[in-house]
Amino acid sequence: MIRLPSIVDVTDLTHFYTGGIKALDGLSFSIQKGEIVGILGPNGAGKSTAVKMMTGILRPTSGSVKIAGKEVAENLEAVRRIIGFMPQETALYEDLTAQEALEYHAELYAVPKNEVRERVAKMLELAGLTARKDDLVKTYSGGMKRRLALVRSILHDSELLILDEMSLGVDVQSRNLIWNQVRKMRNQGRTVLFCTNYMDEAEALADRVIIIDNGRLVAAGTSAELKQKHVGNYLIEVLIEGMSFEEGREWLEQRVQLEVETVSDPLNGGPRTAWIRSKAGNTDLPLVVGRLTENGLVVRQASMREPSLGDVFLAITGSRLRD
Numbered sequence: 001m002i003r004l005p006s007i008v009d010v011t012d013l014t015h016f017y018t019g020g021i022k023a024l025d026g027l028s029f030s031i032q033k034g035e036i037v038g039i040l041g042p043n044g045a046g047k048s049t050a051v052k053m054m055t056g057i058l059r060p061t062s063g064s065v066k067i068a069g070k071e072v073a074e075n076l077e078a079v080r081r082i083i084g085f086m087p088q089e090t091a092l093y094e095d096l097t098a099q100e101a102l103e104y105h106a107e108l109y110a111v112p113k114n115e116v117r118e119r120v121a122k123m124l125e126l127a128g129l130t131a132r133k134d135d136l137v138k139t140y141s142g143g144m145k146r147r148l149a150l151v152r153s154i155l156h157d158s159e160l161l162i163l164d165e166m167s168l169g170v171d172v173q174s175r176n177l178i179w180n181q182v183r184k185m186r187n188q189g190r191t192v193l194f195c196t197n198y199m200d201e202a203e204a205l206a207d208r209v210i211i212i213d214n215g216r217l218v219a220a221g222t223s224a225e226l227k228q229k230h231v232g233n234y235l236i237e238v239l240i241e242g243m244s245f246e247e248g249r250e251w252l253e254q255r256v257q258l259e260v261e262t263v264s265d266p267l268n269g270g271p272r273t274a275w276i277r278s279k280a281g282n283t284d285l286p287l288v289v290g291r292l293t294e295n296g297l298v299v300r301q302a303s304m305r306e307p308s309l310g311d312v313f314l315a316i317t318g319s320r321l322r323d
């Protein structure tokens, strides 16, 4: 396989906020040109801190962030031209109209004067804001503001698009529009890096997923690779009445020869109800349920499904992605 040059190189990145909060703890990863990469992690994992360093908004306490081979902190001007950034906190100009906000951004990013009109009109159209372009941004809904922030980030035709929580607080239509735009960037061969705590967003859009927790990388790979490596092809979950998890584990391992991987505490039963999760082959659910009921156990729920990225996270960290 030919390795394309990397466009993002993060090496051993550490960040302490004032007050001593350690937001990043030795984070390293690279992104190649043309990749769509999702950084997935729970709230507070350090995603926004990491992208703020890529865009030069924050300086690392230690470690290095390079964009297209250039150290960000020393090449702010050059790096800003390469990146289009949609921040998590939409820093829009509430007292401008959408038209004015985009024109201002075009000037800031040195879009050629003779192209500004056409580009701004195109972006307004893309965001579905043409009819509202002369209204003040502060009168917009959350979804409209997010759409405006998105088109602002792609207005200057950047090589690398960084989106922090693109669908936070937006309606389904806006989310679809934003997702489609990311897919379009992929077709154009652009690089997109997005942060999310929605598993389905990472699943739907990312060629590769980087999972971070507590400022550290916990796993990276394609969604299929991560599931295969950390969970398996299928996941069986059974809720058994009258059995603790330990009893259930022993029972399953001895009589069904299933390796029990992970477990959550009883969810909706009494103390003697066990949720058991196990890696499994695709014919094992009837087998497991059959053996359990033959032995007089009461199976209150049983399911088999393909693992999600949330299961990967649970398998690696022992905690759920979204609590």
Ligand SMILES: Nc1ncnc2c1ncn2[C@@H]1O[C@H](COP(=O)(O)OP(=O)(O)O)[C@@H](O)[C@H]1O
Residues within 6 Å of the ligand: 017, 018, 019, 021, 022, 023, 041, 042, 043, 044, 045, 046, 047, 048, 049, 050
């Ligand atoms: N401006 C700040 N000052 C102090 N601590 C902060 C600041 N911004 C973020 N943090 C802390 O840094 C950690 C990582 O936050 P953040 O990068 O926003 O995570 P994420 O984007 O993954 O939710 C959290 O513990 C958060 O509370």
Ligand SMILES: [Mg+2]
Residues within 6 Å of the ligand: 047, 048, 049, 088, 164, 165, 195
């Ligand atoms: Mg964030």
